[in-house]
Structure formats: structure tokens, C-alpha cells
Amino acid sequence: MRFEHKDLLDISSLSPQDITMILDTAEGMKEINKRPVKKVPTLRGKTIVLFFQEPSTRTKLSFDIAAKRLSADVISISTGSSSIVKGETLIDTVKNLESMSPDIIVMRHSSSGAAQLIARKLAPSVVNAGDGLHAHPTQSLLDMMTVREKKGKIEGLKIAIIGDIAHSRVARSNINGFTKMGATVNVTAPGTMIPKGIETLGCHVAPDIESCVEDADVVMMLRIQKERQENILFPSEREYASLFGLTRERLARARMDAIVMHPGPMNRGVEIANIVADGERSVILEQVTNGVALRMAVFYLVAGGKKYADKD
């Protein structure tokens, strides 16, 4: 069986079989990361460009390490050094990159749909590292990987996602991914953070955090972005914490063996209490560890699947 996609743009274009294949491959990659010499020659001679139009240290680092462990050459371009700021269009910028013959372009961009836009125009594989509010497929896949690892399965689980669903690409991709794999997803947030028609993605909207986490197998908290305050989404962090923060008491409503996740970076004391973030049910650092393996798997698969893709 082969991975038949040239690009990884979002979760909705993947089948459950695709997702399983990626997760299985990532498990294999995880073993490499435990070796004393954490490097395999799989992608030697391949060039991977990390093009980050939006600031991100953690995701970029994760992609960077993943690429290097597979022996790919990595070139990193961020907003400061790219000419996007000088008024060049996105398509011109990536066409320029393309003419230097990279094999994979990893892009993060603040506009929803940006990954689709460039994938339509480019021969190299495109891996979406987050586009606007739309999708963050590798984050969702590493979350699914972590859940599968901890729970042995995804199907039939109850996943609670709490936070700014409206402005979160992680939420969109995870609602998509977990429901596709047979889990039940409940979300909750202040009314300002629940977008119109979110149920059509397959999740349920709970009225409050208590009912959202009730009997959950997985409790996933989203980062509250203070800079969104200007959008009048909530009155204060204090009130947000009191209504939607994950405390020990609230977590007690979930299943005894429930795990706590967060895509990071955390606002301790706002969406998640210190004691929960550092508690034994928190798998937040394991998510980071799995992120590297998962991204190695994605590189490996899109590089291998590429020769079957037709390009106009």
C-alpha cells in the first residue's frame, strides 16, 4: 500500500486508511528517535524548504529536526527574510522557491487556503504547517498518534475540546480527524468562540465545560490568545479561567484514565491550571515528542508517494 497524496494539506482530504498509515509509519519513526545515533539516510539528497510566513518556533523546530533525522537538506525561510513583506505575491515567492528544485515545501501561512493555493501551482510536495484558521494537519495527526498510543485505539473514544474553536485550525483539524476515526467529539467555549454551523463538522457543542468533559477519555485544551482580546471575545482572562479553565475538579468529571492534551504554548492559570498541566494525566510533552516522529512519517510518505502524482 502506498500513500497516494502528493501533498498534505488538511485532514479532510485524508481517508481513515491514510490516517492509519501515517500513524503506523510514525510509530516506526519513533524508534529512530530513541537511538543513540538519531539519523537515517532515507531522504538523503532531498531538499526540504521550511517556509514560515507566520512566526512559530516550536512547529518549525519540530519539522526541522524531523527533516534532519531523515538526512534531508533543510532550508528555512521566515517572514523576515522572505520578500513577501516587500509586496511580492505568495505565488511569486513560492515559484521562486520551486525554481531551486526543492522536493518538499513546508508552509505556515496566516491565510486560510494558502496551502491549497500553492499546492495547485507547484510541482514539489506541499506540507501544510498551519494555514490561517483552516487546518493544521500535522498537529492533528500527532494528537491522534498520542491518543492511539495511550488508549490503544481512537474509535469509540470521547474527546473533549475546550477553547477558541472559531479561531483554531487545530480544533478544525482535530474535529475532522477524530470523528473520521470513529471518536465522539464534544466542544465548548464562550459563545463568541463557537462558529456558526460547527456541528456540521461532526462534533457536538456542550453548554459548559463540566458537561463537555463528562466521561471524556481525552481532554484537549486550546490556547487562549490574548491578542484576540481586541475582538471582544471574552471580558477577561480571569473570567475565562473561572468559566472554562481546566481545573482538577473539572478534570475529575472525566474518566479516571482520561488524558490531558494541549497543542502549546500554554497559558498556565488561564485555560489550564498548573497542577493539571504538570499532573500525571498530562501528555503534553509526549505530544511534542510524537510531533517529530509524525513529521518524519509525513516527509517519508509524501516523498515516496510523489512519483505517482500527476502534475499539470
Add this chain to the structure above:
Amino acid sequence: MLTRIKGAKIVDPGNVDGDYKDIIIRDGLIDALVEPDKELDATDTDEIKEIDATGMIAVPGLIDLHVHLREPGHEYKETIETGARAAVRGGFTTICPMPNTSPVNDNSQVTAYIVNKARDLGLCRILPVGAITRGLEGDTLAEYGDMKQKGMVAISDDGRPVADARVMRRAMEYANGLGLPVISHSEDLSLAREGSMNEGITATRLGIKGIPNAAESTMVMREIALAELTGARVHIAHVSCEESVDAIRHGKARGVKVTAETAPHYFTLTDEAVAQYDTHAKMNPPLRTEKDRQAIIEGLVDGTLDIIATDHAPHSPLEKEVEFDRAAFGIVGLETSLALSLELVQEEKLSLSRLIEKMSKNPAAILGIDNDLKPGNPADITLIDPEAYHTIDPDTFFSKGVNTPFVGFNVKGEAWMTLVQGRVVFEKEL
């Protein structure tokens, strides 16, 4: 010089509706409508040019109350000439360009520039719409009287709505004294802010910030209230959603002097057209849901929506081949409007006469023009080939803009010939 248009069926609601008559044109004016077999008077020794329009439908020239010609200032998107060519190709004999050019049409020099250019071109009539406020900045009234003397026919804030209700009130009062209608681009910018498509399921799925129906309908309600307060004539531009249709219906029932337009994309497409981040389906107001689309059709059927305009908004690929949220709003419409609107006739939502009211008679009434096909009136005539099957292809457009979501649509009916002041300004190539 005499011209005789032979064999066409005439659809001129309120005048001649469905009869076969020949149209005699003399010196740019309609001279007579005669029976097809009638010989002209022997005293007429002039040369007679005959146009065999058998199988065609002759209608009073189509009028588009809402276009953007981009000149002066953005000639790379469209010029007055390319826009006028697109207009006559689409069957329009009169178009009204919005003032959001650069410089803005907020003074008589710009008005005169547009009017003179249009006259020199000799294609269609171009009746400019002036700005409500200077620089479209929403603060001080532009000199409507001065602009009117140069040929300005209405005022509008299109593209940059007047946020301050008091300014809008004063504009209505002042324009009313001059007999000018006020065309409102109804949008509450504080609600629409940052949005780039309809707020709804598709936007949620795509992660695109939405523009709610209420951004439009609350402003429609304000304009109707102000029109009632001032007694002015207000015309609501590009109505896209159900709540606005309801508000206008209610306003009309109260006797408010409100008229309204929609555009073909609002009764043809829904926000699902954006599905693959297609920037050619991005316009303002945005494409809405199926429920809204049905409400728009209902509004056209029951007369709440008086007019079909195009909101022809040409852009270059520079503004469209970019990230969705950064792409410009707007699509071209002059060369697709008639065919798309005729779909309503094929679907038996509107009779052809009703459609011609919406595309010619009602806009004429708003502009205070008598365009009946009767002796003494200018011979502005569109001959429609109702059987012309074709596929919409932007490569054939006369407009510089190719930004249309209708590529590949199979449609039926288009302009076969367009006459302005008796002159053939467009003739379909065979």
C-alpha cells in the same frame, strides 16, 4: 437616414408586449412601429437600411444601474472604453458607473471627464453616479448640484458605506431637493470587519472569517428608516440576503420610497461556490445560502426587488490570484448578466416581460428616463437571440476583467445586436 428592424418580436412592457412589429428608426429616434408587411410611405426617398431580426426579441435597451469602470485611476483593471464595449456586448445601452475611482467622482471635473469620454466613444450611454461624501470619507457632502449639471444621475457610497447615520440623513435630504436618488451600499462595517465570505457553514469549514447577513440587513433597515424620515428616494444596491428582502418589502408596504436591486450571482450561486477558496466567488456582499438565494428569487418575483444590476467589478489577476482573505472583492457581470437572468425565464420564475422590467424599464424609471419603444424616443434597442446556446468563456470577454465564477456555465440567450441612438454599437459575429 432610415433603419428598419424587421421580423423581431417586441417586448416592451407597458407599451408593446409580445407583438411582431417592425421598428422604423429615423435620425437616431424611433419613428414608428409598423406592421411587418407595411410598405413605407412613397415620399420616403431616403435610403433604408434593413436589419433582418427574424427570430430575435427587440427590447428597450438594457440599463445597468451598478457598474465599476475603474477609470480614472485603475485603468489596468478596466477603462471606460473596455467597460463600454463589454456593456454593449452584454446588451446594455446605458450603464451607471460608481464613484469609487481614483480620484473619486466627487466633483464635476471627474463627472465631466467620464461623460466626455463616453460621448467621444459613442458606444453606450454612461451616466455617472457621484459620491455621497467627499473622497468617500463619510464626513462632508460632495457638490451634488455641480455634478448633476455635468450629467451625474444619482449618488452612492458604493464600496465605502456611510457609517454615520446623520451624514446619510443630510445626504438624503439634500439629494432629494435635487431630485437625485441615493444608492446605498448597505453594510455595517463593524459587523463585516475582516470577513471575506458569508458567515456560515462553508466559512466555518474553510476557516474564513464571515460576514453575517445582519451586516447588510441592519443597514438596509437604517436606510429605509432614514428614507421615511426624509422623504427621499433610496435605492438599495446588491441585495444578497433574506432579511434585507423582508425589510425592503416591509418598507414598501409602509409607503417608503425605497427601490432595490440584486445581481445575477445572488440568485444563481450560494456560498458553496467558494468551496475551494475560489477568489472568483468572492464579492461584497458575499454569496449567501440557498435559503437566501430562494428569498432573492422570491423578492424578484413579488416585485420587492425592482432591478437586476451587475455590480460589474473588474479586477486583474494581481488582485485575484492570491490568498483568499487578501483577494479583492468583486466579479465582472456585464457580459453574463443577460444570459444568467434569462435562466429565470427558462425556469418560469419570471416572464420575459417581467425580466425586461427589471433590466430596463425599472432602472429607467429610477433614472427618470422614458425608454418606451415609441415615436420620438431615442432608438436605444437591444435585440436578443433567445436561442443562442453558449458556454461562458472569459477568453471571449470584451472587458479586461476575467474574474467570473461562471466559467463553463452553459446558458441560453444573449444580445445579438445593440443599438444606441439608432446606431449599431454591437453586432454578434457569426
